[in-house]
Amino acid sequence: MLNKLALCAALLSFVPAAHAACVKAPFGDATLYLRGGINNWAAQDEQAFEYRCNAYFLNLRAKGAQEFKLADEEWTPALTIGGDAKGEPARGGAGNIRREFTGEHTLRLTFAADGAPSLQVGPKTFKPMPPKPITDKAALTTHFDSRNAEFKAPFGAQPAGSEIKFSIGNDVPGLKRATLVIERRQMTGNQEQLAYEPVARIDMAPQSRGMGTGFAASYRFDATGIYGYWFEIETAQGIYALQNNKDSIYWTREKGSMGVASIERLPNNTNRVRRYRQTIHAPGFEVPPWAQDGVYYYVFPERFRNGDKTNDPRPGGGRPQDRYQDRDVERHASWMEKPFKPGTGDGSDQLFNNDFFGGDLAGLIDKLDYIKGLGANALYLTPVFRAPSNHKYDAADYKQIDPAFGS
Structure with a gap:
């Protein structure tokens, strides 16, 4: 009891x-x-x-x-x-x-x-406040698809100075007003800080569209950058955001994988709107010919192959690769061992990122014919510059290959 x-x-x-x-x-x-x-x-x-x-x-x-x-x-x-x-x-x-x-x-x-x-x-006892369902047919049948030239043209990244045409439409009467909202993403700092600054709000012109109503507008993107765009629409029942979907995008807080739009009530805080993204690049930019037919092989050098055991990091040594910041490195005796994870009882110390297997550039060179035989013609490497960790994303010198990788 x-x-x-x-x-x-x-x-x-x-x-x-x-x-x-x-x-x-x-x-x-x-x-x-x-x-x-x-x-x-x-x-x-x-x-x-x-x-x-x-x-x-x-x-x-x-x-x-x-x-x-x-x-x-x-x-x-x-x-x-x-x-x-x-x-x-x-x-x-x-x-x-x-x-x-x-x-x-x-x-x-x-x-x-x-x-x-x-x-x-x-x-678990808390019940989050569910969103109020939308029953407005005029809003629910409003369409946009960023991958369809009927709604957006031209497709894809464009050079500065390009004019892009946007249109939306629905299948039943009732769409009273539509606004194309153009914003520019702030690209400074950590990119999990998702922020857009306003650029333009464009009243879209109504167009005949069968039984429903269409709206169209265009905008000239004069400066390079990553832009966001979405549509604010109004019906007799309310104001809504026609926006990107909820798909997760890796390495960013931003949601939306483009394509068919979703409709939600306009939030009080428009930071919650999921923008479509539009890349505007320098006018003279061209994709290098070799990259147009590139098939990349992705390599994490420290775990690919040990081709030169003389440069392996070793605890207690006096070389740069033998120390992790102010501590010794941890060296795996067998290539097939699992990476160490502090706090799991595997016998390792309490530091992450300081255990090494000995992979290096010599090992990568040894396997170039193998990689080519797979059909790859380009390499994509995680950082190889001088750094204390095994992953090398904490680079200390971008002008020197890490001594554990060779030269």
């Missing part, structure tokens, strides 16, 4: 009580994300908190020990909650928050009167 009462109390603690005093969200309109090892420290929609009444809630599926911070898309200091020495949430905390997970959970973030954060992790 006591266990059942305790469980009920835990469940109730994660449900906003009807009589609880509701307060404004402490972070205003900003969206708060769980950012940690579970999502490569990115601000992903799947780990976005929802504010309800007097707390931020997030349903999370995770297992084992996890470290993370709570922050907005841009790691704004005033909107970032780190961890203290005990792994508890703290404003301005330099460390990470630490928690153990066993599957499906609800996270509840609250703030004391003095602003101190508190994070509870319990059974």
Whole structure:
């Protein structure tokens, strides 16, 4: 009986009580994300908190020990909650928050009167607010397809100075107004900071389209860059965003793989709109002839082949490749061993990225005929410049091949 009462109390603690005093969200309109090892420290929609009444809630599926911070898309200091020495949430905390997970959970973030954060992790009980379904036929039948010349021409990346024509249309009467929204993506800083700056809002001209209504507009892109575009449409029942789909795009927070558009109610914060993307390149750019028929073979040099054992990183040595920052490297005795992973009991130290097998450029040269025989005629290598790690993305000298790879 006591266990059942305790469980009920835990469940109730994660449900906003009807009589609880509701307060404004402490972070205003900003969206708060769980950012940690579970999502490569990115601000992903799947780990976005929802504010309800007097707390931020997030349903999370995770297992084992996890470290993370709570922050907005841009790691704004005033909107970032780190961890203290005990792994508890703290404003301005330099460390990470630490928690153990066993599957499906609800996270509840609250703030004391003095602003101190508190994070509870319990059974999954929170029900996110579902979007209100759209029943507006005029909106639901409005079409756009970025890969169809009927809706967008010309197709693909274009040189600066190009004029691109856009059109949308629907199958039933009721589309009253349409606006083509052109924006430019900010390309500075970490690209998980998804931000667009306004460029133009163009009223689209109505066109006859069977039983429905069509709208068309064109825009001349005079400057190079990555642009975003979408359509704001209005019917008798409301205003909507005709936008990109929800497909995930690797290495960015941006959603949408282009093609057929989706329709959603216009959000209060247009940062939530999923833009179509348009690349505008320098007018004189041409794809090199050799690249037009390129078939790439992708190589991670450290794990491809060991062709020269004399340059292998070795613990305790005095050469640059024998040290990882201020520590020894870890050397695998067998090529077929699994890479080390700290904290798993495999006998390795607590550092990531410092275990080596001995792969190098000599090993790649040994296998050029093999690669050519597969049909590849170009190589794509992960970084090969001087760096302490095994992956070399932390390059220290872009003018020198790492000594562990040769010359």
